[in-house]
Amino acid sequence: MNPDFVLWLAAILFGIGAFGLITRRNALVAFMCVELMLNAANLVLVTMSEVHGGLDGQVAALFVMVVAAAEVVVGLSIIVMVYRSRRSVSVDTASLLKR
Amino acid sequence: MITLLTDLPIAATGAFSWAWLMIAIPAFGAAVLLLGGKAVAGFGHWLAVLASFTSFGIAVVLFILMLSSPESSRAVAVPLFEWIHLGSWTISAGLLIDQLSILFALLVTGVGSVIHLYSVGYMAHDERRSRFFAFLNLFITAMLILVLADNYLVLFVGWEGVGLASYLLIGFWQHKPSAAAAAKKAFVMNRIGDLGMTLSIFAMLALVGSSAFVDVDAAASANASPWWTTIGFLLLLGACGKSAQVPLQAWLLDAMEGPTPVSALIHAATMVTAGVYLVVRSHEVYAQSQAAALAVCIVGAVTLLVGAWIGCSKDDIKKVLAGSTMSQIGYMMLAAGIGPAGWAFAIFHLLTHGFFKANMFLGAGSVMHAMDDDVNMRNYGGLAKVIPITFITFAMGYLAIIGFPGFAGYFSKDHIIEAAFGQGLVFGVIALVGAGITAFYMTRLMCMTYLSQKRWNQGVKPHESPLTMTIPLIILAAFSFVGGAVMNGWIQGWLAPALGTHPHEVGWIPSGIGWATLVVVGVGVGLGWFLFYRKPVPKQAPDTQNPFTIAGRNDVFGDAVNNILVVKPAKLAADTIIANDTWVFDRGVDALANVFLKLSNVGRKLQSGQVRSYALLMTLGVVLVTAVLFIGQLG
Amino acid sequence: MIPLALETDILFAICGPLAVAGALGLVLFRKAVYSALSLAFTMLNLAALYVGMDAPMLAAAQIIVYTGAIMMLFLFVLMLVGVDRSDSLVETLKGQRIWAVIGAVGISGLLIAGTGQMVTRALGVRSANGEFGSNVQGLAALIFGKYVFPFELTSALLITAAVGAMILAQNVRLTPKLSQREMSVQRMKAYADSGTHPGALPSSGVVALHNSIAVPALLPDGSIAPDSVSETLHTRGAILDTAELSQATAKNFGLIAAATGTELGNDTNSGGEIE
Numbered sequence A: 001m002n003p004d005f006v007l008w009l010a011a012i013l014f015g016i017g018a019f020g021l022i023t024r025r026n027a028l029v030a031f032m033c034v035e036l037m038l039n040a041a042n043l044v045l046v047t048m049s050e051v052h053g054g055l056d057g058q059v060a061a062l063f064v065m066v067v068a069a070a071e072v073v074v075g076l077s078i079i080v081m082v083y084r085s086r087r088s089v090s091v092d093t094a095s096l097l098k099r
Numbered sequence B: 001m002i003t004l005l006t007d008l009p010i011a012a013t014g015a016f017s018w019a020w021l022m023i024a025i026p027a028f029g030a031a032v033l034l035l036g037g038k039a040v041a042g043f044g045h046w047l048a049v050l051a052s053f054t055s056f057g058i059a060v061v062l063f064i065l066m067l068s069s070p071e072s073s074r075a076v077a078v079p080l081f082e083w084i085h086l087g088s089w090t091i092s093a094g095l096l097i098d099q100l101s102i103l104f105a106l107l108v109t110g111v112g113s114v115i116h117l118y119s120v121g122y123m124a125h126d127e128r129r130s131r132f133f134a135f136l137n138l139f140i141t142a143m144l145i146l147v148l149a150d151n152y153l154v155l156f157v158g159w160e161g162v163g164l165a166s167y168l169l170i171g172f173w174q175h176k177p178s179a180a181a182a183a184k185k186a187f188v189m190n191r192i193g194d195l196g197m198t199l200s201i202f203a204m205l206a207l208v209g210s211s212a213f214v215d216v217d218a219a220a221s222a223n224a225s226p227w228w229t230t231i232g233f234l235l236l237l238g239a240c241g242k243s244a245q246v247p248l249q250a251w252l253l254d255a256m257e258g259p260t261p262v263s264a265l266i267h268a269a270t271m272v273t274a275g276v277y278l279v280v281r282s283h284e285v286y287a288q289s290q291a292a293a294l295a296v297c298i299v300g301a302v303t304l305l306v307g308a309w310i311g312c313s314k315d316d317i318k319k320v321l322a323g324s325t326m327s328q329i330g331y332m333m334l335a336a337g338i339g340p341a342g343w344a345f346a347i348f349h350l351l352t353h354g355f356f357k358a359n360m361f362l363g364a365g366s367v368m369h370a371m372d373d374d375v376n377m378r379n380y381g382g383l384a385k386v387i388p389i390t391f392i393t394f395a396m397g398y399l400a401i402i403g404f405p406g407f408a409g410y411f412s413k414d415h416i417i418e419a420a421f422g423q424g425l426v427f428g429v430i431a432l433v434g435a436g437i438t439a440f441y442m443t444r445l446m447c448m449t450y451l452s453q454k455r456w457n458q459g460v461k462p463h464e465s466p467l468t469m470t471i472p473l474i475i476l477a478a479f480s481f482v483g484g485a486v487m488n489g490w491i492q493g494w495l496a497p498a499l500g501t502h503p504h505e506v507g508w509i510p511s512g513i514g515w516a517t518l519v520v521v522g523v524g525v526g527l528g529w530f531l532f533y534r535k536p537v538p539k540q541a542p543d544t545q546n547p548f549t550i551a552g553r554n555d556v557f558g559d560a561v562n563n564i565l566v567v568k569p570a571k572l573a574a575d576t577i578i579a580n581d582t583w584v585f586d587r588g589v590d591a592l593a594n595v596f597l598k599l600s601n602v603g604r605k606l607q608s609g610q611v612r613s614y615a616l617l618m619t620l621g622v623v624l625v626t627a628v629l630f631i632g633q634l635g
Numbered sequence C: 001m002i003p004l005a006l007e008t009d010i011l012f013a014i015c016g017p018l019a020v021a022g023a024l025g026l027v028l029f030r031k032a033v034y035s036a037l038s039l040a041f042t043m044l045n046l047a048a049l050y051v052g053m054d055a056p057m058l059a060a061a062q063i064i065v066y067t068g069a070i071m072m073l074f075l076f077v078l079m080l081v082g083v084d085r086s087d088s089l090v091e092t093l094k095g096q097r098i099w100a101v102i103g104a105v106g107i108s109g110l111l112i113a114g115t116g117q118m119v120t121r122a123l124g125v126r127s128a129n130g131e132f133g134s135n136v137q138g139l140a141a142l143i144f145g146k147y148v149f150p151f152e153l154t155s156a157l158l159i160t161a162a163v164g165a166m167i168l169a170q171n172v173r174l175t176p177k178l179s180q181r182e183m184s185v186q187r188m189k190a191y192a193d194s195g196t197h198p199g200a201l202p203s204s205g206v207v208a209l210h211n212s213i214a215v216p217a218l219l220p221d222g223s224i225a226p227d228s229v230s231e232t233l234h235t236r237g238a239i240l241d242t243a244e245l246s247q248a249t250a251k252n253f254g255l256i257a258a259a260t261g262t263e264l265g266n267d268t269n270s271g272g273e274i275e
Helices: A003-023 A027-052 A056-086 B014-018 B021-040 B044-068 B099-122 B129-148 B152-170 B177-208 B213-222 B226-243 B250-257 B260-269 B271-281 B283-288 B290-313 B317-338 B340-370 B388-402 B408-423 B425-451 B467-488 B491-499 B512-534 B547-553 B555-606 B611-634 C007-028 C032-052 C056-081 C096-115 C126-131 C135-146 C148-169 C180-194 C231-236 C242-260 C267-274
Strands: B076-086 B089-097
Touching: A003 A027, A003 B611, A003 C007, A003 C096, A027 A056, A027 C007, A027 C032, A027 C056, A056 C056, A056 C135, A056 C148, B014 B044, B014 B076, B021 B044, B021 B129, B044 B099, B044 B129, B076 B152, B089 B099, B089 B129, B089 B152, B099 B129, B099 B260, B099 B271, B099 B340, B099 B467, B099 B491, B129 B152, B129 B260, B129 B271, B152 B177, B152 B226, B152 B250, B152 B260, B152 B271, B177 B213, B177 B226, B177 B250, B213 B283, B226 B271, B226 B283, B226 B290, B226 B317, B250 B260, B250 B317, B260 B271, B260 B317, B260 B340, B271 B283, B271 B317, B271 B340, B283 B290, B283 B317, B283 B340, B290 B317, B290 B425, B290 B547, B317 B340, B317 B408, B317 B425, B340 B388, B340 B408, B340 B467, B340 B491, B388 B408, B388 B425, B388 B467, B388 B512, B408 B425, B408 B467, B408 B512, B425 B512, B611 C096, C007 C032, C032 C056, C056 C135, C126 C135, C135 C148
Parallel strands: none
Antiparallel strands: B076 B089
16 A cells, blocks of 8 residues: 555545535534544544554544544534524524624 | 113112002902802902002002102112023013003002992992902902013013903803803904014013013113014004004904993003003103004004094994094004104093093993983983983093093193194194094083983983992092193103103193194084084984994994904815815825725625635635745745 | 555555545535435545554544444434435535635645655554554553553543533523413413413324324315424424315215215305206
């Protein structure tokens, strides 16, 4: 497995995640795009672990997973709260700043 | 022009070192009355009268002391304190009691005291009486500062003080809009004169380094400089403002809105003559500058005609007297401008005028008192028998002002007319004609008020005034009678050391010009008699196409001239500035603000509240930064 | 020398494109559920790649934590907010999509250009794994040795997140809970004020072919009783078409009438025919 290709893959996944985050209005989908970007980052960490021959990258990836889990818990509960009050999970409706 | 250097004043000793009490006592009286409020309402007016009479007493004592001392040691300097010490300038406040100022002090305190007494009766029913007397005392204080000052700066303090007192007293019945407006008008027009005063004082300070009369006189007689002409004109501007001379004459007629004792004291006898005092006091300056002296003459001559003109056409008794005051002060200014020959006569006429004009104003007040505060002479008539004391005393003043032989005005005015002929034929003729017009309008006033048939309004029951009012009338009437004769042969010699003049020989028997004057006066009296006694006086002022009458009724268009020359341009300038402010500055600032508003609106669009926009911008930012880093690495 | 195609290369050749396909599915599917499943698919492929890169522990964690726990949580929330609604793909923000493409392509391209060719030789983690016996032991040694403090910090983070989620999820009552008595008083008051019916709402309809709660009750004149279905179903638009319902009933009536020869249903019509 050529590490260069894996890094390419990670870059492509990250780009797709960014695109989704920007274009999708459903907060849940946008959130999932963030998760995709995190996964791309994880992939880079693991690849670099492979490249450098040490396990530190894998440990870092584990930590990223933990943080992602925590983030998802809080993020999802916020989305649920927003849904309760607004009956919608569209990020566009939550634009109170404009007026 | 050759003048003698005046004797330097000697240092004050004895009673003279207490001269400041003359000023301090009425000041104290004013303070007590103003601060005391209701606590002094019951007796405050008598306190004021007492203060005024005390001042008068001090003035009399000093006068007697001066009379008894040799001529060379009559002028006394009373240094008080160092006032301003600034760089090389040290200006000390002090009093100069010389032959000129003591006469003025006597006039101010003497006539002032009598008018205080009169006011006790006149203002008896005014609920703000103690305030009125406080202002009167304040006026006495300021006027004494003015005349006793030993330098121009201290004089200016008094000058402003009398202006303040005048403002307060003209507007004393401030509930009347006309009175408030008149007070403001007087104040504003006096400010124009004050501009001249301040500029002249600055010029003196710059030129001489001192504002003391002694230093300025010495400098003026020592070296000629075109600056003296400037100073002379500026001082004349100040004098015009204070003395209601053309072109700053318009305020005096409106000032008649004030209570009549105020008109008598301030706007006839004392304050308005301060301009004459100023010119005479600055005689060395005018001796240096022919042009300034000539300007004084012209102003005086014009004013004496304009004042007389107004006096002929007014129906308001106080305004007739006000016009007459302007006219008489015009005589004084004319005399003051003539030069050493006229200075003493200016002061002489000033004193006699102080007596007879105060007398007539108080008499007019007494008439108004009798006629329920009506001032229109067309509603008078036949009052001679109803209020005999007022009539007789008024008649004394009348005879004095027209220059009936033996009465005060006869001496003082005839001297001025003679001196005017010495100055030039034009001035002499003007002064002569002015005397005739004076006789005409005063006769008109007498006939319309006292002699012709009754034209009283319904319900008016004339009655003689109380003693507090008639006693002052009698005193002043006596002075109107004998004042001229007493001072005729004496005053020139008395004033000579102070003014640096030689006394002229004056006789009791009229000279050729004197006879001519008597003839002209006789014609004026006869004309007045014929028109306003032989013919019935209409109750309503008759409509007229006579341009002279129309102009006179409109104060010779003084207000219109002011409007066109000053008010309109000032309003135009103000409008221009407003427009400038609105269209240039406001719009400019608004435009600048709008630019930033637009910019912020552009910036605000970025803050749309759309999370996705933020995400996009952030991503693009990352791309940009990465690209920059990447390109940098390539390089 | 042409490198031999190792099994890991084959693995990458299969799983890499699949992961990209899953990611594209996440972004492009209109329905959120499909998106979620696409993401789960991508994650599984990534897990396979981890295995290929000698990281079995991470592969397991990826499957268990990400695909198992996190994605299921997502699905759960999706169910909560409604699954069958598909998002509109019409873009409301001007130029958003073009710029998104530019941004995404730019970021990917720059990353590839910047980092995609820097690796010359991979050392491999075989030796590192072998040091403590296996990958799991090696990770354990690092986590509980070198990284023990960050590890403890993650525990604090998780606790905080859990507490935070509980607080967020808690429903704070803004008004006091009404008792039975108060509610009945309110009902009566509403009846007195505006004539609102105080009793129970009509039950949903049982009409010919349907008996679900989404079927409104029919009133005698053929119109529906609006109160007979739940308001939630109203807002979702899940009520069955009443015209269709009454049509079916009328059709059945018509059949019965044809069979028996008697006119049922519409009385006015039958009356007209008799005459």
